[in-house]
Amino acid sequence: MNQTYFDWVYEVTKQIPKGKVTTYGFIADYLALGSARMVGWALRHANQKTPAHRVVNRKGELSGRHHFRPPERMAQLLRSEGVEVKDDKILYFEKHLWIPSENIHEDIDLS
DNA sequence: ATTGTGACATACG
DNA sequence: CCGTATGCCACAA
Numbered sequence: 001m002n003q004t005y006f007d008w009v010y011e012v013t014k015q016i017p018k019g020k021v022t023t024y025g026f027i028a029d030y031l032a033l034g035s036a037r038m039v040g041w042a043l044r045h046a047n048q049k050t051p052a053h054r055v056v057n058r059k060g061e062l063s064g065r066h067h068f069r070p071p072e073r074m075a076q077l078l079r080s081e082g083v084e085v086k087d088d089k090i091l092y093f094e095k096h097l098w099i100p101s102e103n104i105h106e107d108i109d110l111s
Numbered sequence: 112a113t114t115g116t117g118a119c120a121t122a123c124g
Numbered sequence: 125c126c127g128t129a130t131g132c133c134a135c136a137a
Binding site for chain 1: 116117118119120121
């Protein structure tokens with residue numbers, strides 16, 4: 001099976017530690033391929049194993065919550081990991097921010 | 112090949 | 125703060 005851009009997005013997303021979050025832009029940046037839009041689009045196709053709730057937009061807003069069932073689940077998952085969420089925004093966003101390019105030291109393998 | 116579609120980001124008024 | 129415009133580019137039809 002040919003791996004696609006989507007698979008890379010999933011791999012990066014799976015590297016996000018519990019209690020941390022990152023943005024669509026940083027992921028796109030790390031991949032140096034596609035764009036932030038592609039990341040969001042890819043995550044829409046993400047399976048349940050992908051912690052897509054740890055990816056938010058640049059303002060720290062849960063812009064993808066409508067794709068969760070129910071939508072409140074995204075914030076719920078984040079809170080359960082110690083991330084404070086208020087009004088669909090992450091509080092102390094910078095404190096929880098996790099940047100792929102500064103934290104992933106090994107290349108992602110596509111098998 | 113062409114068109115439409117985005118869970119975005121940035122710039123501008 | 126809000127709305128609009130533009131760039132972005134993989135993917136499906």
